[in-house]
Amino acid sequence: MSEAKLREELYAANENRGILYKFIFDAMVEEFGMEKAKEVMKKGIYKRGQEIGQQFKQYADAGDFPGLRDAFIGHIADDSKMFAPTVTRCDDGGLDIEFDNCPLKNSWRKMGLSDEECATMCEVAGIIDYGTFEGAGFGFEMTALPEGSKEKCYLKIRKK
Numbered sequence: 001m002s003e004a005k006l007r008e009e010l011y012a013a014n015e016n017r018g019i020l021y022k023f024i025f026d027a028m029v030e031e032f033g034m035e036k037a038k039e040v041m042k043k044g045i046y047k048r049g050q051e052i053g054q055q056f057k058q059y060a061d062a063g064d065f066p067g068l069r070d071a072f073i074g075h076i077a078d079d080s081k082m083f084a085p086t087v088t089r090c091d092d093g094g095l096d097i098e099f100d101n102c103p104l105k106n107s108w109r110k111m112g113l114s115d116e117e118c119a120t121m122c123e124v125a126g127i128i129d130y131g132t133f134e135g136a137g138f139g140f141e142m143t144a145l146p147e148g149s150k151e152k153c154y155l156k157i158r159k160k
Contacts, residue, residue: 010077014077015103015106018103018105021125022121025037045125046127046131049128049131052131056072059136060136060159063159065093065095069090072095083102084099085100097154097157099153102122104125105121140157143156
């Protein structure tokens with residue numbers, strides 16, 4: 001199989017993940033209501049993040065933000081192109097990463113979701129990053145850039 005075909009399948013798999021998240025979330029909202037659906041879905045996604053975070057724990061223990069940067073960015077599919085990260089800070093005080101792309105949000109936009117619906121899905125799906133970094137032992141915050149727009153995700157990783 002060619003590299004181009006593998007890349008096509010990789011992006012399609014991530015688009016499918018976004019679609020599944022939306023359909024599962026919709027079924028949960030129908031069954032339990034919006035707030036309970038968010039709570040339950042976030043709980044499961046957070047747990048997966050905690051599992052992922054174990055591979056980054058050594059960097060929290062050592063306060064090694066350059067090591068975390070290299071390991072985390074190196075973990076992003078397609079030589080990190082899938083999420084197009086830009087590191088805006090990496091020093092002893094922390095690591096900040098801005099993402100210019102999100103295959104999940106792309107899939108939701110392709111499905112025709114409104115900005116508000118995308119924001120809700122980003123809130124739910126983005127909890128994986130909280131699980132990842134908190135599970136590794138870091139302090140973590142996710143914001144949007146430009147502030148309030150939800151156009152880009154901005155991760156702020158700090159010592160706990």
